[in-house]
Amino acid sequence: MEYGGVVLLVAAILGAVMVGDVPGRVADFCAAAICRVTGGEDCELAGQAADVGPLAYRDPTLDPRPVRPPLDRPGCADPDAAWTEGLHAHNDYENGTPLQDALDNGAISVEADVWVAKPVELGEEGIMEGRQELSVRHDADETTSETLRDLYIDPLIERAEENGGEIYPGRDEPFRLVIEIKEKEDKNRDKWLEAYQIAYREIQDLPEGVEVVFSGDTPSSVAELADAELDGERIGLPPRGATFDIAPEYPDCTLPEHLRFGSDAYDPDEARYFSTLNGEWGEGKCGDQDGDGHISGEEQERLNEVVEQAHASGMKVRFWGTPDGKDRAGHGRFFPCIGYDSCENAPRERAWDALHEAGVDFYNTDHLTQSRDWLRECGEGDF
Known part of the structure; x- marks a missing residue:
C-alpha cells in the first residue's frame, strides 16, 4: 500500500507538471527520472535522461542562471602541487616527448x-x-x-x-x-x-x-x-565529457548572443555544449589590439570585460596568438637580459601579466618550463 501511495503521489506531480507552464523537455526529464525509480521495460525516456545534465533546459524566467555555473576568477598556481593550474601546452605534439613533457611540467x-x-x-x-x-x-x-x-x-x-x-x-x-x-x-x-x-x-x-x-x-x-x-x-x-570552444565576435570580442547569458537570444540547449571562449590575441582582436607589444589601460579594461562576460556565462577562457618567444625548448636565458624592453621575452611577460590581471583560465604556451615557473610564482621573478 505504501509503494502504491508513492506511485500515486509521483503520478499526481507528473500530471501537474504536464499541464503546467513547464517546457516539455523538462517534463520528459521528470518522467524519465520517475520511470527509473518505478521500473518497467517501457521506460523509453530513461536512457535519454542519462544524457541530460541537471542544469539543462532551464527557463531563465523561472531560474535565472546560466546552464553552466558562473566561474570565479582563478588564483595563482600552487607551487607545491604536482600540477600547474593554467598551464596549457599549445600544439603539444611538437614538443620533444608529446604529452609526457606536458605532464612532467604539470600542464x-x-x-x-x-x-x-x-x-x-x-x-x-x-x-x-x-x-x-x-x-x-x-x-x-x-x-x-x-x-x-x-x-x-x-x-x-x-x-x-x-x-x-x-x-x-x-x-x-x-x-x-x-x-x-x-x-x-x-x-x-x-x-x-x-x-x-x-x-x-x-x-x-x-x-x-x-x-x-x-x-x-x-x-x-x-x-x-x-x-x-x-x-x-x-x-x-x-x-x-566532450564540449566545444568558440571564437568571440570581433571587433568587440564578445560572446555570440546565443551563448551569452543575459542576452535575449541565450540558448541553454546550445550553451551546455560550449565550455570555452577561445579568442585571438593580436592586432584588431582581443588583447594587444593595436599590435604595439604593450597593453594600454583601455586594452586591459576591455580584456577584463571579455573574461568577466565569459565567466558570468560559465565559460572558461584562453587566448591564442600571444607573444611566446621564438624557440620551443627554452629553459631560461643563457646570458642575462639587459634592458627589459629589448628582451625577447618582454612582450610575452607583458601579455601574461595582462592575462593574469584579467583572470584567464589557460595560458597558451610552447615553453612549458618557463611558463610553469611563471605560473607557480604568480608572475614574480625574472623569466
Missing part, C-alpha cells in the same frame, strides 16, 4: 591538431583495411604516422589506470585534451564531418578524469552538426 591541458588520416594500407581490392583514424599534424601536406590514439588516447588511459582514474591524483578538475579539427567545413564538408565522426568514436574510451574540448573549426550550432549526415549516418551529439 592541465594539452592541444593536438588533427586531420583525417590518409589511407595507407590497402587490401587486395584497393580498399583501406582497419579503422579510420585521425593523424596529428599541423598542416595538411605534412607526412606523419602519429595518430591521436597513439599520442594521447592510449597514454591517457594508461596513466589514469595507474592513478585510480585520474591524471593528477587529488586534483578536483579533469585533465583537458583539446582536439583542434583542422579540416575546414567550407572547403570539404564531408571531411569535416568525418573528422568529428572519428573523434567521437575515439574519445569514448577516455576515462572520466579526462575532458575533451573540440577547437578550431568548431560548429556555431551543435544541433546542426548533430543532425548532419555522412554516408547515411547522423553525426549525433558529442559523447559525455
Whole structure:
C-alpha cells in the first residue's frame, strides 16, 4: 500500500507538471527520472535522461542562471602541487616527448591538431583495411604516422589506470585534451564531418578524469552538426565529457548572443555544449589590439570585460596568438637580459601579466618550463 501511495503521489506531480507552464523537455526529464525509480521495460525516456545534465533546459524566467555555473576568477598556481593550474601546452605534439613533457611540467591541458588520416594500407581490392583514424599534424601536406590514439588516447588511459582514474591524483578538475579539427567545413564538408565522426568514436574510451574540448573549426550550432549526415549516418551529439570552444565576435570580442547569458537570444540547449571562449590575441582582436607589444589601460579594461562576460556565462577562457618567444625548448636565458624592453621575452611577460590581471583560465604556451615557473610564482621573478 505504501509503494502504491508513492506511485500515486509521483503520478499526481507528473500530471501537474504536464499541464503546467513547464517546457516539455523538462517534463520528459521528470518522467524519465520517475520511470527509473518505478521500473518497467517501457521506460523509453530513461536512457535519454542519462544524457541530460541537471542544469539543462532551464527557463531563465523561472531560474535565472546560466546552464553552466558562473566561474570565479582563478588564483595563482600552487607551487607545491604536482600540477600547474593554467598551464596549457599549445600544439603539444611538437614538443620533444608529446604529452609526457606536458605532464612532467604539470600542464592541465594539452592541444593536438588533427586531420583525417590518409589511407595507407590497402587490401587486395584497393580498399583501406582497419579503422579510420585521425593523424596529428599541423598542416595538411605534412607526412606523419602519429595518430591521436597513439599520442594521447592510449597514454591517457594508461596513466589514469595507474592513478585510480585520474591524471593528477587529488586534483578536483579533469585533465583537458583539446582536439583542434583542422579540416575546414567550407572547403570539404564531408571531411569535416568525418573528422568529428572519428573523434567521437575515439574519445569514448577516455576515462572520466579526462575532458575533451573540440577547437578550431568548431560548429556555431551543435544541433546542426548533430543532425548532419555522412554516408547515411547522423553525426549525433558529442559523447559525455566532450564540449566545444568558440571564437568571440570581433571587433568587440564578445560572446555570440546565443551563448551569452543575459542576452535575449541565450540558448541553454546550445550553451551546455560550449565550455570555452577561445579568442585571438593580436592586432584588431582581443588583447594587444593595436599590435604595439604593450597593453594600454583601455586594452586591459576591455580584456577584463571579455573574461568577466565569459565567466558570468560559465565559460572558461584562453587566448591564442600571444607573444611566446621564438624557440620551443627554452629553459631560461643563457646570458642575462639587459634592458627589459629589448628582451625577447618582454612582450610575452607583458601579455601574461595582462592575462593574469584579467583572470584567464589557460595560458597558451610552447615553453612549458618557463611558463610553469611563471605560473607557480604568480608572475614574480625574472623569466
